[in-house]
Amino acid sequence: MFQFGYNTGVINAPQSVIENFIGDCWKERYNNNIEGSKQDLIWSIAVSIFAIGGMIGGFCGGIVGNRFGRKKGLLLNNLLGVGGACLMGFSQMLYSFEMLILGRLVIGINCGLNTSLVPMYISEIAPLNLRGGLGTVNQLAVTVGLLLSQVLGIEQLLGNSNAWPLLLGLAIVPAVMQMVLLPVCPESPRYLLMSRQLEDEARRALRRLRASSHVEEDIEEMRAEEAASQTEAHMSMLQLVRSSALRMPLTIGIVMQLSQQLSGINAVSKYSVF
Template sequence: VINAPEMIIKDFINYTLEERLKDPPNKVLLTSLWSLSVAIFSVGGMIGSFSVGLFVNRFGRRNSMLIVNLLAVAGGCLMGFCKIAESVEMLILGRLVIGLFCGLCTGFVPMYIGEVSPTALRGAFGTLNQLGIVIGILVAQIFGLKVIMGTEELWPLLLGFTIIPAVLQSAALPFCPESPRFLLINRREEESAKEILQRLWGTQDVSQDIQEMKDESARMAQEKQPTVLELFRSRSYQQPIMISIMLQLSQQLSGINA
């Protein structure tokens, strides 16, 4: 979304620095700050993606999504008020915080969808997450047009717009069930997991699903937790890891997020 009003935001950076330094910033500094504003989102996303496990195993899938909405609100406020505060730092920090939020959510959401979806529909429901992401990108680009919100007056609201879906999600999530897999494997709350499965599947007989999760838990307990270095050194992990990395690289190198 930040690319659509690029020239307007560059003018904001230029004006802010000129007012602060009492001298127009040179082109190199201006380009560097703009590049940092864009790229730091990916830095936050990388840090957030590495932190997914810390959240989901401690707070659960649903509660993790609820908690990190605070990051979306904080990042949206920083970017939304950066023009009023005449602060380039708020813009950059807001981009970093939003990057953290997005990195975490790209792990939370597909995990939650997969664990609350019926096995037969898991793949279909899983694609809805990515579909929602690309629709969101499209809507953001449209809103960023000059005829809508890509103007000198409205661009801070455009960047702060992320607060609205975060608030809506925070209001809706308490009515959603926690992942039955998390309740059974992490919390050892079999009855709670069974009740949620019965409600989700619409049937009283969920013994097979419960047993599958128990078997999975037993296998996890027997396996040694590999370190990051072991993941790359082990031949059994090397191929799937390289395939995953190349798929992600090919997506980014295509320029879709440029």
């Protein structure tokens, strides 16, 4: 989730030097200066395509988590993180603003998948009494990533014409760290038991996570959850909207998300230096 926060804010501070890079690329190719409107358009695409990638990744999170597992899904997702960081980091060297745009799209997909897979994995491995606290750490990591991207992006550090590719390319660090550290973590016991029916592996994972051989209570809880989910009636989107019992929770959830998006924080984090 640090990756999500970092890549959300990193593009803001070096705006002017990246716009100059776009202009230089255009002049090198076409031997004339780029129009201001075209330069603004290319810059805006480079910024906003991150959100499009995030939307794609967010929609695919459940599919990836169920197809490959929570842990393996996160590991595979880091390949996107490495690829996106390399595309952005080498864009100036290869004089290609298209690489910058493509890198922003790929890292956006990576972050979108993280927003689905990370909370899923954490909630499934955490004991009940720690689940809420560990969920809060997610949001803390996002804000720390935002803060660090803004600090490193000042002109005296990495937000200048020579160092901005390194600033964007630093997104490779959390991806590589997770690729190194995550293999020593166990897979989600809930996924192993409820999705794959691998009870013995689920027990082994629980023993590692709880540092105890007494995991029967957790196993029974997951069995009860699985039985309850099988007896629940499946509800379509239209039925959800029409349900009077769920109308208030649904309205509250929608209003909270709209309040976040319409507060203007996205414009501040991406265009405040404009």
